[in-house]
Amino acid sequence: MLPAMKWNALSEENCSLARAMAVVGDRWSLLILRDAFLRVRRFEDFESSLKIARRVLAERLAHLVAEGVLAKLPYQERPVRYEYRLTEKGLALYPALIALVHWGDHYYADENGPPIIHRHRNCGHDFRSVMTCSACGEALDPRDVDIRPGQPRQPASVIPASRSRSRKAATQSRT
Amino acid sequence: MLPAMKWNALSEENCSLARAMAVVGDRWSLLILRDAFLRVRRFEDFESSLKIARRVLAERLAHLVAEGVLAKLPYQERPVRYEYRLTEKGLALYPALIALVHWGDHYYADENGPPIIHRHRNCGHDFRSVMTCSACGEALDPRDVDIRPGQPRQPASVIPASRSRSRKAATQSRT
């Protein structure tokens, strides 16, 4: 039997990033999903593309299916064979994935330019991804973002605290 | 001596995601960086915030410094003590991080709403992050994106191939 990840301590935390990491925070899931976005769907194809241990691949696919990120669907009978496809929830990881890809492009591409180029079919241009504010549409700079707790326990203190580090301010594990 | 990660096989690959994962693809780096974005800067604060093993924290911080994602700067003399601050390269990971956070918010927040709320100081509104096309500004849907190799080896075949799976099409490990 495949042993499940023990790393779900994270999923208990009241932190959206920790919960996301409990799903795709291991060493392979995002690479598997990248392949899925490239239309890779079958076990053998994932394996030869990624050179991942079969055992780990099987476990990771099962986990992503259990989390609803991938769907396991039969593509033939006799013998029944399944393929893995992105669900809406899986597709919703695209911004995170493309942000990492473009970060890698920016800081690690060699003189030949980035290994792959993305084109937006709707407008016909090659593009980079730009993270914007849903309210005003402006590109986001982390220095312009304030955060505060969502479920008000403490009366909504804005976190960009001054230098007074109460040693617990950011300790709440909220993100 | 701290053993370095052995996982740099990835960094050899001609794949921007793999290179990004070689830097922040382990179980802790993104959580450490989240804290850094929340103005956590000192070893003890990272440790108590994340409940990470000190050994792993030390190794991860050293790695992030070596990669230029964090800078290690003295904040006092006698004894010399250092803190860790995001560099530009580290700040550039914000889109990826916030995309994961908002994905977690969307799919895992309970009835109380997301654990933290982001406000864009420039416009004064709470927001979600929206990934847009740098060329036309429209929100990106993965189904509208075509990709092709950047360093033209093969004459630029667009990858959203039809159902003809050549079993090697996406195998090139390019992303």
Add this chain to the structure above:
DNA sequence: CCTCATAAGTCTTATTTCAAGACTAATAAA
């Protein structure tokens, strides 16, 4: 001087995860 406290690690041991690759099951095709 002596003891305690702080901050930033380093080290040890046990557990968990991953890598590599042989082996199995179900079925079709030769």
Add this chain to the structure above:
DNA sequence: TTTATTAGTCTTGAAATAAGACTTATGAGG
């Protein structure tokens, strides 16, 4: 009957992580 496909499962050893005691450098208080 033998071989080929596809999607796994299993075994073994290596690497990474968890938990927490120990170390170093220094200042503070008595």
